[in-house]
Amino acid sequence: MTEYRIQGNTGEWEVVIGLEVHAQVTSESKLFSGSSTGFGAEPNSHVSLVDAAMPGMLPVPNRECLRQAVRTGMAINAQINRWSRFDRKNYFYADLPQGYQISQLYHPIVGEGEIEVTLNEKDPDSPTKKIGIERIHVEQDAGKLMHDQHPTMSFVDLNRSGVALMEIVSRPDISSPQEAGAYLKKLRSILRYVGSCDGNMEQGSMRADVNVSVRKPGGELGTRTETKNVNSIRFMMQAIEYEAQRQVDLIESGGAVVQETRLFDANKMETRSMRSKEDAHDYRYFPDPDLLPVELDDAFLEECRASLPELPDAKRIRYEAMGLTAYNAAVLTAEAETAFWFEDLLAEGVDAKQGSNWLMSELFGALNKTGKTLDESPVNPKQAAELLGLVSDGTISGSISKQVFEIMLETGQAASAIVEEKGLKQTSDxxxxxxxxxxxxxxxxxxxxxxxxxxxxxxxxxxxxxxxxxxxxxxxxxxxxxxxxxxx
Amino acid sequence: MSVDKDTVNKIARLSRIAISDAEADKMVGELNGILAWVEQLGEVDVIGVEPMTAVIPNTLRLRDDVVTDGDVRDKVLANAPAKEGSFFGVPKVIE
Incomplete structure (x- = not known):
């Protein structure tokens, strides 16, 4: 990959980045209770006595949450730990009613894996790089605090408290904001294919803690800072750029980087120290005595593996073998929803090349123009297949098909009905x-x-x-x- | 293993428990008594013995992913020292 260097007064600096991504597990109910995980509900309505940490309440793990973490691990070729355990991470904060978060420090459910990223996924010749994943563990989310509703009080909503998260920890293998962006995109794509997280960063279902340090090329690792809870790919890249430059300036002016937690301010485009107390990170982890170890048997693991879909890299290679250009194959497989749409089109009998070209030029063009996503497409694969069928059997010409498609978008009519009504049949007379x-x-x-x-x-x-x-x-x-x- | 007064004060601070100087002194003695008592277990040779997680053979029970609980807001808020509408109210915790 291209080398990213910061030009300082004392020479060049390189950046070392590691990401801890929190991904909300797609599930109906919470990790340790039967409360709903639904987004946007009335405050404190999706809360059970377990989530509110009432005395005597006991956690019972949700099988689906563990299953999704294991499937995610399998999708990144990670080691799956048949034996794992939950630990308590102790700290006091108003959004954490238990006074501890149930997490996995010592024995995570998923061990080492890796993700291959390319800097420009649409360019088949773009170089690739493997980013190591250190671990994936499962833990509880905290509640939500609101600070601006009252002069002296903060308000607490525990709806999110106890929702299952996967924490996906990368190795510090990332060396530029662009690589970090490519990694996060690829990870999100994999999560969506697997179905273990919806990857929706705006709603907070995926957020990243960004560890950044700088060093002279090839030198010893510098002291790192951790910028918390960055909730978009663009913000993450900006936060890395800012933070790396700040560290270089600080070191070159005779200062030293302090290991600390920082916040990214998207309005000012800068990171700021959270100035937390020095012992805020003394979490005093210990095994949660309420929970036995997690032991996964063969049948469970087998089902996890069997239920994995074809993943983006494998799909891309298969599409190329079907005769698609490398560019089309890369674009169609980048997001699961696009690939599934394309495959539905093929299932209706459309030729792969014809279908991919039409999807990429006509359908994407029309969606772009109207600002719609594929999910909101006014034309479904079955209707599109009918249109393309009329072209391939010679009923209408390619140029007429564009007219017909426009009418379909406006009126929702079937292609054959439009051709009939407007007399658009191609003549061989x-x-x-x-x-x-x-x-x-x-x-x-x-x-x-x-x-x-x-x-x-x-x-x-x-x-x-x-x-x-x-x-x-x-x-x-x-x-x-x-x-x-x-x-x- | 034993604790000194600084450690006791630190644990108290982390646990958000206010203790006076006199209480801290008393606590040092009590905690060290407890630690010494537990430390007797150190006399047992456990080399090569796997840590035990349950007294009887038992495995973790898992739940199906079904919504079976929640929608008890009033119960959840009933004992809150302060509440506002549907929210818990706590002293402002922003820096």
Whole structure:
């Protein structure tokens, strides 16, 4: 990958980045209780006595949350630990009613794995790099605090308290903001394929803690800072740029980086120290006595593996083998929803090349214009397949199909109904086409002469004129054949 | 293993328990008594013995992913020292 260097007064600096990504596990109920995980509910309505940490309440783990963590681990070729354990991470804060978070420090459910990223996923020649994953563990989310509703009080909503998170910890293998962005995108894509997290950063289902340090190229690792809870890929890249430059400036002006927790302020585009007390990180972890160790058996692991979908890298290679360009294959597989849409189209009998070209130019073009996502597409794969079928069986021409598609987008009518109603069927009536050709040749005698004297390029002019006279409905192959005959 | 007064004060601070100087002194003695008592276990040779997680053979029970609880806001808020509408109220904790 391209080398990212910060130019300081004392020479070049390189940046060392590690990411801890918190991904909310897709599940109906919470990690240790039967409360709903639904987003946007009335405050404190999705809270049970377990989530509120009432005395005597005991946690019972949700099988699905463990299953999704294991499937995610398998998707990044990670070691799956058949034996893992929950620990208590002790700290006091108003959003944490238990006074501890149930997490996994010593024995996480997923061990080492890796993710391969490319800096530009749309460029098949872009270099790739493997980013190591140190571990994935499962833990509880905290509640939400609101500070601006009352002069002296903060308000607490525990709806999120106890929702399952996967913490996905990378190795410090990332060496530029661009690589960090590519890593987060790829990770999000994998999570969405697996179905273990919706990857929705705006709603907070995925957020990153960013560890950054700087050093002279190849030198000893510097002291790192951790910027907490960054909730977009763009912000994360900005936070890294700012933080790396700040550290370089600090060191070069004779200061030293302090290991601390920082916040990213998206308005000012800067990171700030959270100035937490020195012993805030004394978490006094110990095994949670309320929970036995997690032991996964063969049947459980087998089901996890069998239920994994084809993942983006494998899909991309298969699409290329089907004859798609590397670019199309990369774009269609980057997001699960695009790949699934494309595959639904193929399942309706559409040719892979025709389908991919149409999807990338016509459908994406139309969605872009109207600012819609694929999920909101007014045309579904079945309807699209009907349209493309009319082109491939010669009923309509490619150019007419664009007109038909526009009408489909507006009215939601079926392609065949539009073709019927507007009389757009392509004609292979050689008599009608020949009659037009005669007229055009008569009206353009000079051009006919030029063509016959060797100006081959004029052929396109005659095709265009004939197609125009036929109102776009003539079969282009037949026009070609007849023109060649007529012009001699 | 034993604790000194600084450690006792630190644990108290981390636990958000206010203790007076006199209480801290008393606590040092009590905690060290407890630690010494537990430390007797150190006399047992456990080399090669796996840590035990349950007295009887037992495995972790798991739940199915179904919503079976919640929607008890009034119960949850009933004992709150302060509440405002549907929220718990706590002293402002922003820096």
């Amino acid at each position: 050689t008599g009608a086409i020949e009659a037009e050709i005669v007229k055009i040749m008569a009206a353009n005698e000079d051009k006919v002469a030029e063509y016959r004297s060797g100006k081959d390029k004029l052929f396109g002019f005659f095709v265009g004129q004939t197609m125009k006279a036929m109102q776009g409905k003539a079969n282009p192959q037949i026009i070609n054949d007849l023109l060649k005959k007529a012009l001699g």
